[in-house]
Every structure is written in structure tokens, then in C-alpha cells.
Amino acid sequence: MSVETVPDTAVISYDAAQGAALAEEMRRDPTVFLMGQDVAMGGFFGGGRGLVEEFGLERVRNTGITEAFMVGAAAGAAMTGMRPVVQLGFADFSLIAGDEIFQKLGKWRHMHGGQFELPAVIIMPIGPSGGAGPEHSGSMEMLPMHFPGLKAVVPSNPADAKGLLKAAIRDPNPVLYYPSKQLNFKRGPVPSDPDLVIPLGQAAIARPGTTVSVISYGCMVPRVLEAAQALSAESIDLEVIDLRTLVPLDRDTILASVTKTGRAMIVHEAPRTAGPGAEIAALIQEHCFYALEAPVARLGAVDAPIPASRFLEDLCFPSVTDIVELARRLARA
Amino acid sequence: MTTVDRTELSVALFTTIARARAVEDALAVHIRDHGFAGYWHPGKGQEAAATGAAAALARDDYLFYQGRGVTWPLAKGMGLGPIIGDLLGKATGSTGGKGAGVPHWADASLGIMGEGASLGSVFHIAAGAALSAKMRGTSQVALADFGDGTSARGTFHETLLQASVWRLPLIYFCENNGISVSTRFEDVSPTKTIAERAAAYGVPGEVVDGHDALAVYDAVAKAVERARAGQGPTLIEATVTRVGGHWEGDAQQYRPADFLADYRDPLEIMRSRVDGDLADKIVAEARDEVAAALEEAEAAPYPDPTVILKDVFA
Ligand SMILES: Cc1ncc(C[n+]2csc(CCOP(=O)(O)OP(=O)(O)O)c2C)c(N)n1
Numbered sequence: 001m002s003v004e005t006v007p008d009t010a011v012i013s014y015d016a017a018q019g020a021a022l023a024e025e026m027r028r029d030p031t032v033f034l035m036g037q038d039v040a041m042g043g044f045f046g047g048g049r050g051l052v053e054e055f056g057l058e059r060v061r062n063t064g065i066t067e068a069f070m071v072g073a074a075a076g077a078a079m080t081g082m083r084p085v086v087q088l089g090f091a092d093f094s095l096i097a098g099d100e101i102f103q104k105l106g107k108w109r110h111m112h113g114g115q116f117e118l119p120a121v122i123i124m125p126i127g128p129s130g131g132a133g134p135e136h137s138g139s140m141e142m143l144p145m146h147f148p149g150l151k152a153v154v155p156s157n158p159a160d161a162k163g164l165l166k167a168a169i170r171d172p173n174p175v176l177y178y179p180s181k182q183l184n185f186k187r188g189p190v191p192s193d194p195d196l197v198i199p200l201g202q203a204a205i206a207r208p209g210t211t212v213s214v215i216s217y218g219c220m221v222p223r224v225l226e227a228a229q230a231l232s233a234e235s236i237d238l239e240v241i242d243l244r245t246l247v248p249l250d251r252d253t254i255l256a257s258v259t260k261t262g263r264a265m266i267v268h269e270a271p272r273t274a275g276p277g278a279e280i281a282a283l284i285q286e287h288c289f290y291a292l293e294a295p296v297a298r299l300g301a302v303d304a305p306i307p308a309s310r311f312l313e314d315l316c317f318p319s320v321t322d323i324v325e326l327a328r329r330l331a332r333a
Numbered sequence: 334m335t336t337v338d339r340t341e342l343s344v345a346l347f348t349t350i351a352r353a354r355a356v357e358d359a360l361a362v363h364i365r366d367h368g369f370a371g372y373w374h375p376g377k378g379q380e381a382a383a384t385g386a387a388a389a390l391a392r393d394d395y396l397f398y399q400g401r402g403v404t405w406p407l408a409k410g411m412g413l414g415p416i417i418g419d420l421l422g423k424a425t426g427s428t429g430g431k432g433a434g435v436p437h438w439a440d441a442s443l444g445i446m447g448e449g450a451s452l453g454s455v456f457h458i459a460a461g462a463a464l465s466a467k468m469r470g471t472s473q474v475a476l477a478d479f480g481d482g483t484s485a486r487g488t489f490h491e492t493l494l495q496a497s498v499w500r501l502p503l504i505y506f507c508e509n510n511g512i513s514v515s516t517r518f519e520d521v522s523p524t525k526t527i528a529e530r531a532a533a534y535g536v537p538g539e540v541v542d543g544h545d546a547l548a549v550y551d552a553v554a555k556a557v558e559r560a561r562a563g564q565g566p567t568l569i570e571a572t573v574t575r576v577g578g579h580w581e582g583d584a585q586q587y588r589p590a591d592f593l594a595d596y597r598d599p600l601e602i603m604r605s606r607v608d609g610d611l612a613d614k615i616v617a618e619a620r621d622e623v624a625a626a627l628e629e630a631e632a633a634p635y636p637d638p639t640v641i642l643k644d645v646f647a
Contacts, residue, residue: 033468058468061499069491072457076475077465079446080395084461099451104458112439112447113428114644148645172647 009189015047017158017190018123018179021165022048022085024194026055029083032169033059035070036087036123044089045184067093071100071122075108075174078120083169091124091178092138105174106149117172121165126154127219127269128313129181134305137313139270141178141218144247145279151175151200152247156221158188160244163198171200180219180269201248205257209239211331213257215280216267217243220318224267227323236331246276254280255287262293263330267318272300294333297326339547346384346546347603348615353380353404354600355619356413359627360403360420364581372435373420376402378576381599382508384408385549386476386571389557395444395462395475397455401508401575405478406438409445413626423633430636431644444473453479453486456505460492463501463560474502474560476553482513484527493534493566502560504553505531505568508543510575515587531568543571544599547606 012020019042026032034051040062042049052060063070067088074084088094094101101122109116128137144150151173155161161179168175206221207228216224221242228238239257243250258264264284266277277298284296299318306316357377364373376383379402387408390396398405406416411427415438419426422433427440432448439447446462449455459477466473483489484507496503507527511518524530531538537559541552549571556567574596578585604612 031469063495064491066491066495068488069457069460069495072454072488072492073461073464073495076397076446076458076461076463077468078461079441079458080462080465081469082465099454100457103451104449104454108447108449109647110644111428111432111437113426113431113640114647115428115439115441116447117647151646 008192010192011187012158012190013047013185013187014155014158014161014179014183015045015185017047017162018165019047019049019051020190021162021169023051023054025166025169026051026059028194031081032083032085033061034085034087035061035063035074037063037065037089039087043087067096068100071097072104074120074122075100075104075118078118078174079108079116083119085121085123085169088122088124090132090136090138091126091140092135094122094124094140101150101176102143102147106147110149118174119172120174121168121177122174123177123179125181126178127181128306128317129184131308131310131313132181133308137306139268139301141176141246142270142274142276144176145249145276149174150247151245152178153200153245154178154180154218155244156180156183156218156242158186159190160198162190163196164200164244167197167200170197175200178218182219198244200245201250203244203250203253204242205239205253206242207238207240209237210261211237212263212265212327213239213241213254213261214265214267214323214327215241215243215254217246218269220267220269223318223320224323226320227327230320230324231327234328236328238327251283254284258284258288259291262291263333264292265297265299265326265330267299267323269317270300271303272298273303275300294330297330299323299326342388342550343547343603343606344611346388346550347607347612348619349384349388349404349408350380350546350600350603351616351619352413352622353384353402353407355623356403356407356417359623361581363627373581374401374435374579375577375581376404378596378599379508379510379543379573380404381546381602382543382549382571382573383478385546386478386506386553388546389550389553390444390474390476393444394473394557395446395459395466396478397446397459397462397476398448398478399452399455399480399483399508400435400448400450401480406440406445410443411438411440411445413622414629415440417626417630418633421630422635423630424636425630425633429640431640452483453488455479456486456488456492460496460501460503463496463503464499466502472561474504474557476504476506478506478508480513481507481509481511481518481522481527482516485521493531493536493568496566497534497536500563500565503566504556504560505566506553507568507570508573509570510573512575514579526570528568528570536566536568538568538570540570540572543573544597545602546599547603
């Protein structure tokens, strides 16, 4: 696909797609505004360049190194009629704002009897990015699956990055938006239609197949697709599900696929132990036990802090080879 | 500043304190006789602070209170029915009985925006509400109420720093009762007052006698005026007395015998400014109203169990 042949799409990076979503939503709705460290310069990866020129420093608000303040203030602004978007540079720092995210955004509506809406979006990049080190490489997207009251999004490509961020901004609930740092500079076709939103809670079948259902999201989706390509030569036909949102989780798509293939594996960048895969494996076991031809399998990061060494970093995450080998084993089980 | 008739104001402040006191007294008896499903933090002795402060706010100004006593929602206009309903965990409470125990009262139409029970969290939230008011171009202000113990939180610092730079219409309102559970303020603060810390943020800070609702009103009215004029936050420290324990039933073995030596009852201070007969009538009416509301709340149903899974998402 190219810009020339499809005039209403442009090939842009994942990070630029987020910037485009922000610009379009800020244009559409005057209550949308952005807060965070260095957002006025376009953010760490530059995807938000141009926002301050168009919307000014009132709506693109630079803050100090105050993660808890940004998120807490977003809660206050959201419950009083604004739609704040907070940019946390790294998901690891969400723990600094843990009270604000999990106790305030996640609970305020419920604990006050449903009187308030909290339409805030917190953007917090996950995963490694070439030596960012143990305190900057965390994948914390399992947390909102466990703490009620928060939606959670993990886009796997530029088009989804835009469509899901737009949906997150328009949602009346707090949404944690987890872009994958590994995908920041990945480019792809992105529709220009400013009203194209991707509904939260709908997984995509990234590749239909018949042998094994591979459930994945975020930066692992391209790796799973690569593995599927490699295995097609051996007549192993992977069905690849890109979850896109973890809360709400599209249980129907997962269960229908596994019922069809009878084999399932989950691949994610978060640590394997008690990661999203653990929950999804349990879900499949509860609902598809009699359809299964083999035990549900999981791949995730090692249960260790991610070293700053780029050499070691690579070894912490599921590779295409790991995915191929596990899928092959499952297919033959 | 709008001029307010001081006699009328005094009657209004006295009425609020009398009603709050009547709730405190009735609750103490109720808890003794019936037990209680929650963690009640009595506010007896501190009523003047919230009373004076809330009176200086407009109906649509935002209030984020800390959870001691019942005065804040009462003073900001909430009825006794929803207040006591929440205290007893009944469906008639302002949160439908969900926020009971350590009560989470809320009524957005009165600017009562709820409570963050992890103390110190409302600094940020109130600042966000103030920012929202500023961005939407209203003249609303936001008040964050907190205790001396809570002034140690990092959130105190973070918010005041950013709110000062952004000149947010925010009021930090401290009820300094000198104690946090059993920990004395002087043992955990390098400064004698909390108000003096305001200077570090380029914000005015003032100590006011929190036993005197009229003095508190004047201080907060000035801060509100500053905020509405776009001059940014103010920190007000009201010195108050926590007459009771940290929670109802606290044996308070940590307290010295003479801890009430300097205490002056806020109800009596305001009573001295109100005609005697009128004052007696107000007190009697408050008692009757509270007794009736308590009876009503006792008879009211508990919430339907299905509310547990409601309101997780909008
Ligand atoms: C962040 C946090 N830490 C601890 C507690 C437990 N706690 C509840 S009330 C309280 C004392 C608060 O003291 P202060 O701020 O002085 O207010 P006061 O109780 O005197 O009104 C504590 C420690 C809490 N609710 N939140």
C-alpha cells in the first residue's frame, strides 16, 4: 500500500499516528488537552511535534517531574468537564502515580455512587527500547486487568495507534494507553479520516488460520506474524489474534478462535509469570477445555529486571524463533 | 469582596455549627448503643473551620474535603438525609450507601466532589479541578482540605509548586489539630507552622484561629477573592482542636491529661455573637432535625447488593 494508490491514507510512524490522533481530537473537542514533561517540544519521540504551535501552551501544558501531580490533576480536571491526556514518558513511572491511577481514576466514580465520569487518558510507553534499562523497560499493562475501573489499550501498528487513541480520548472512562516503545518508529498506512476510531474491546484477527490460535498484542504481533509466515511453508497455519485492548478483553473472539483451532498460545512482552497470558490461559481452560487438543502455552519476558545492556536486553523477550518453536510443538501435539 | 451582613452571617455560621454538633453528639450515642459498620473519625471541636471556610465558597466552587466529622458536606449545603444515610450505609446516602463507614459524601451539584481517603491525594485532584475551571473560563475556585499530618505528603509539595506557577484558583485549607492519630505535629515538622512553608512556593500563607468560624470565613473569603482575580493559590492554616480520639472509641492513652487546656468551644464562640433566645431555638431545632434524620436513616433500606458491580465504568 502506498500514499499514491490510496489517497485517504498516509504512511506515517506509530508515534506520529498518536500525534495525529491528539491533534485531531484537540481540534474536534476544545475540552481535550495534553499535560506532561516536555510535551511542548513534541514529546520524547517527537510524535506530538506541532501541537504547541497549533493549540498553544494552555492546551499543551509542560509540567515538572511530577507524575503523581499530572495524573491526579487529570482526575480533577476530568471530573469537572475536561478531557485531559497525560503523557508519562515511561510506564515504569506509573507506579509513582499509582495512587492517582489505581485509587483515584479507577475508583472515584464507583466509590461516590456513580456521580462522576472520569474521561482521562494516560499514555505510558512500555517495554525495552535498546538499552533503556531496568527502570525504563517495564511492561505494566497487566495492572489494569487486576485493578478494576480502568480500560487498557496496547496498539500493535500505526493505524491502530491512531484509532485506539481517538477511541480512548472519546471514552467516558479513564483509559491507560500503552504504546510499545519498540514500535515507535515503525511506519504503516494510517487512514486520514478524522472520525475513524477503533472501538475499545474489539480484537482484530491479524491473520486467519486453522492450526493454532496465537493470542498476542503490541510489539509481539509483528513477530507472531513473521513466525506465521515462516510456518506456512510447513503447512502450519497460525490464526493470529491482536487483542488491541486488554480491558475490556474481547473474550468472544479468543474463545471462538480456540474452539475452532483447538490449540492456543499467548505471546506477550510482559513478564510471563502472572502476566496477561496467565489470565487468558485460565479463561481458555475454563471455556474451551473440551475443544483443546493440547495444553495452552505461554511466552513472555523472563522473570528478571531487564538489563541496560542491549546485548542482554534482546535475550529477555520472546523471539520469532521462540514463537516458531512453540507453535510447531503445539501443532504437532 | 461582596459585603455580607455580619449579624446574618453569624446566625448562619452558628446554625451550621449547631447542626454539625448535634450530628456529632447523636452519632456518639448511636455508636455506643448500636455499634457502627465503619471507621468514624469524630470532628467534635473542629466544626468552626469547615463552617467558616465553606461559607466563603460559592455553591459551584469545588470542595475536596478530608474525612473528619460531618461539617464539610453540611456546610456546603448537603441535607442531613444523605449525610446520615451514608454514615449508616443506607441506600438514601449521597453515594447510595456505597461510600459509607469512612464516608465518601458527594454531590456534584453542590460542588461537593468527594473524598480521597488515601490522604494527600486531594491536593492534586483539587488542582485539576482548579485548572479545569481556569481553562473553561469560569470563576470557580477549588478548596483542598487537609490535616497537619497530611501536610507531610509529597503531594503537598508537588501541587503547590505547579499550582503556583500556573496561578491556579486553588485554596489549601489545613485543619491543624496538632495531632495525627497519636503523632504530634511538632515531632514531625521542622517548621512551627504549615503556613510559613507557603513562602517557598511564592504563595501567601496565613494562620487563623480555627475555633472562630468568623475569623476563618474572613481568611478564606480573602483567598477566594485572590483566586478569582487570577492571583493563584493561598495556604490557610486553621488551628483547631480534636476533642475526641482519632476514631470513635479510641482510648487515647497517648494523650496528656491537660491536652484540652487551651481549647475554646467553637459553638460557644459563635453563640456569643447571636441573640440568646435565637441561639437556644437554633440548638433545639438542630437536635430535633438530627434525631428525625437518624430515625429515618435507621429505617431506610441497605443498598441492593447489585450496586457492588455498578458504576465500575460509565
Ligand atoms: C496516605 C495515607 N496514609 C495513612 C492513612 C491512615 N490515616 C488515616 S487518618 C490518619 C491521620 C491523619 O492525620 P491528619 O492529617 O493530621 O488529620 P486528622 O486526622 O488530624 O484530622 C492516618 C495516618 C491514610 N488514610 N492515608
